[in-house]
Amino acid sequence: MTEELNEIRKKIDEIDSKILELIAKRNSLAKDVAEIKSKMGIPINDEEREKYIYDRIRKLCREHKVDENIGVQIFKILIEHNKHLQKQYLSETQQK
């Protein structure tokens, strides 16, 4: 029974690694977005874009039978962190 549990945990570990890789990739785009927005003179916050993302995530949650609230909570964290990274990047680059 322990061997079975270990095999499942190994699969979970593999999935967790892939999730982290994708989060890192998503975060890495924050600088690019911040740069373009700065040049365009538009704010970091884009409520319309966030609404689109949340609506899309809710749809994907329904399709994949994932609790919508969980999906939205996860992406709220990712989006808020992305905004933090953008602000951090702009403050670092504008100080130079």
Ligand SMILES: O=C(O)C(=O)C[C@]1(C(=O)O)C=C[C@@H](O)C=C1
């Ligand atoms: O697409 C943008 O305009 C971004 O700044 C990225 C992002 C996101 O993390 O998806 C972050 C902040 C914005 O309010 C909207 C979306």
